[in-house]
Amino acid sequence: MAERPADDRVLPATRWVAVAIVPFLVVAAFLLFAFPERTGELFAWAIAVPMSAFLLASAYVGGIWFFVGVARARRWHHVTHGFPAVVVFAGALLVATLLHLDRFSQNLSFAVWMALYLTTPFVVAVLAVVQRPRDPRVPDAGDVVIPRRWRFGLAAIGAAALAFGALVFLAPEFAMTFWAWPLTPLTAQVTGAVLSLTGVVNAGLLWDARWSAFRTLFQAQLLSLVAIAVSLVARRDDLLWDRPMTLGFVVLVAGALLVYAVFTLRSEALARRAAASIPLA
Template sequence: MSAPEPAGDRVFAATRWTAIVIIPFLVVAASLLFAFPDRTGELFAWSIAPPLSAYLLASAYVGGICFFAGTAVARRWHRVRHGFPAVVVFAGALLIATLLHLDRFSQNLPFVVWMILYATTPLVVAGLAVAQRREDAGAPDDVDVAVPSAPRIVLVAIGAAAFLFGAALFAAPEWAVGFWAWQLTPLTAQVTGAVLSLSGVVNAPLLWDARWSAFRVLFPSQLVSLAAIAVSLLVRSGDLLWERPMTPVFVGLVAGAIVAYGAFTAWCELRHAAASRDRRGARRP
């Protein structure tokens, strides 16, 4: 048996085209949810109330747009590979939630599109990740920085907490209905759980991968999503149930996450810029 070809860190054409195909659906869905949250029953796959639940799902889609745009133009596979498991988990969770609550969905074209997308996306994205797995040999970019273990562990812990909480909402949606920061149904509770799970799956690879280049697309995408959630909380503050203890906790967690993720991303980017300057300086005669 011949030896396998060495990893080339390529992004396959199929991976790029999958990202390009997914982006318009995310753009349309996010636009509809943000612009017409009160008309989701006719324009979207199901009627979502209150509008803040629609905004939360749209915020996840905004982050997805940034990630898949980065995938479409990425020159190396390792720069985007850690986002693919998160897509599989998120899309798979929404497929399960859909099948559990089919009676809540509208019998319209948006639902048909929704069903096709969520029935195929987890399989397609997982298949691409498996097909590309040998492309990343663990080598850093030509200009790269190693993230120290302390901030990596902190971010993994934050992500794990978000994932576990999201998993609890998904597994016991009726429990979430009674205490969440805004009114939920069992379906929107599971959708909320799926959204919260994203950061946990994205952050987990920090346990074994210290290359900042492997997260330069993912963390800005998470920041964009968090910023969209923060704006949603401001715009739809009337949907928040301030008599519930979870409301100030959730608002505080979103604000804290923006500060933590923003500071971490800025710090890594400053170190990366310094490494780039050092490399250019070393090349000068």
């Protein structure tokens, strides 16, 4: 079998899958943000505490940015590190769904939810495998090399988020005793899935130093963090301030927002400087 060329091409199938996913994310984010008290009627299941709805919606906001980026990407390596994160996130939500089928509403939203999560983890995984050899593993012209201290620091932050998310997902009843707002076993596992995203994305920094490979992903993560921060303010009455985790979570979100903003703005400034230094043909 002939080897696939490392031409950095985004295949049409990959673009079309991204285009197909975006509308569902847009609708879900809108319903969760606009009607958190009516999730049992309008969404796939009744989410008792709006902050849990807002957290999931915040993840979808980042997903919208990412999949629009996939649809528009000129090169595969610009989005490659997001695909494993989508597989883990969507796979975790599928497992959570199958474990808690009795909690879901028998409506159109649930049918769409099941169709998406029964297919998305596997379709995205196949696309990632098929596309992977197309990454030539070279930087763009005028690309920026991410310094090792940033790469390992952000990877460590991601690893902590992934480990904590795994704990919340695997021990939801335990998470319910300390989390910053009231959870059910289902919303605890959804929360764990959301926390996994940054961990899987940031792991790619351990072997890939190209800013071009992370620009879209960090923009998406930054957008999600902004949405989470706004959600914490908007739904502050949902928070259990007598629990130490609550203040800790707020501080961690604020700190992550600052770190991600500084890193992203710094990298973008360096990339613009590098692009300006390329001589015109």
